[in-house]
Amino acid sequence: MAPTGKNQMSEPRSTLLSLPQELRDHIYExxxxxxxxxxxxxxxxxxxxxxxxxxxxxxxxxxxxxxxxxxxxxxxxxxxxxxxxxxxxxxxxxxxxxxxxxxxxxQDITLRLDVGTAFSFDYFKLQFAGVATMLVNHIAKLDPGVPRKRCVVEIEFVLDQAFLLGLFKTAGDFKDALGCLTGFNTVEVKLGHLKMRLGGVVESMIPLYNALDERLATTLGEGKGRYKKGHFCLVYHPRRG
Structure with missing residues (x-):
């Protein structure tokens, strides 16, 4: 019997790829x-x-x-x-x-909007608000067929927060964009670096915070607010039963 040539031997299969798909996915995770x-x-x-x-x-x-x-x-x-x-x-x-x-x-996205950094790159207030709204809208329009776990919009203020959360038209646009993040199981809006007075939040911020929560509740459902590590944090679960 003629010996089997090396060219007739198949290439050995990867040990990893020989494992069941579920086990491979656990390894990758x-x-x-x-x-x-x-x-x-x-x-x-x-x-x-x-x-x-x-x-x-x-x-x-x-x-x-x-x-x-x-x-x-x-x-x-x-x-x-x-x-x-x-x-x-x-x-x-x-x-x-x-x-x-x-x-x-x-499926798990955090968008950080740092006012101080934006201003250092010569963004004006309206430009910042426009870019922030555009980015949130882009995330909100991602394919709803893909399950989304969490979206965190982290806003770091330095001086003036009214232009983004106040009564200006751009503020309304931005809050409406946040309200469109309904494709995620969890939506968090975190507001940080707020002006502080004797360890408490300045009074002028409270109406803006409440107005934001009220606006988002119309599409994201009832939110849960808390103050943690220098941030106001509003948490919503749009898909809860």
């Missing part, structure tokens, strides 16, 4: 679930093209094309992505969003 701070966005897939300031075991993404595709699916589903709306990067986040096809797959 263990390796990749973390918080990613996304800044200076560039077109392309988020983990491969955007700087991640809190790395995890991303080497699994480079094992093979099959593991990459499987692991990315788990990463998008379980990772927490924090987007800084204003940073030294170019293009600005509201422009880069248009080129981020992967953002449609994300």
């Amino acid at each position: 263990y390796l990749l679930t973390t918080t990613f701070l996304v800044e200076n966005p560039r077109p392309g897939e988020i983990p491969s093209s955007l700087p991640l300031h809190q790395h995890t075991h991303l080497a699994i993404l480079h094992v093979s094309r099959s593991t990459y595709e499987e692991a990315m699916r788990v990463l998008y589903r379980h990772g927490h992505f924090r987007f800084n709306a204003f940073s030294a990067g170019s293009p600005p986040l509201h422009e880069a969003f248009e080129n981020m096809s992967a953002i449609t797959l994300l």
Whole structure:
């Protein structure tokens, strides 16, 4: 009998890929679930093209094309992505969003709107409000067919918060945009760096806070407010039974 040649032998299958899909997904989740701070966005897939300031075991993404595709699916589903709306990067986040096809797959998103940083880049109040509204609207319009876990809109004020939450037209637009985040199981609106007086919130902020809660309740349902670590935090569960 003629010996079997090496060219007739099949390539050994990856040990990881030989495991059941459910077990592989658990492995990917263990390796990749973390918080990613996304800044200076560039077109392309988020983990491969955007700087991640809190790395995890991303080497699994480079094992093979099959593991990459499987692991990315788990990463998008379980990772927490924090987007800084204003940073030294170019293009600005509201422009880069248009080129981020992967953002449609994300399920846990935090959008940080820092007034002080925006002003340091020469944004005027109306420009800041316009960009903030645009970004929230973009997130609100993500495919409703994809289950969304949580959206946090984190607003860091420095001096004047009335232009974003007050009676101006842009304030109404921004609050309406927040009210459209109904595709998430949990929506949090966090207001930080408020003016403080003797450890308490300044009185002028309370009506704005209450008006915001009342506006959002019309679409997001009854919210739960709390004050924690220097932030007012309003929490809503639009999909609760």
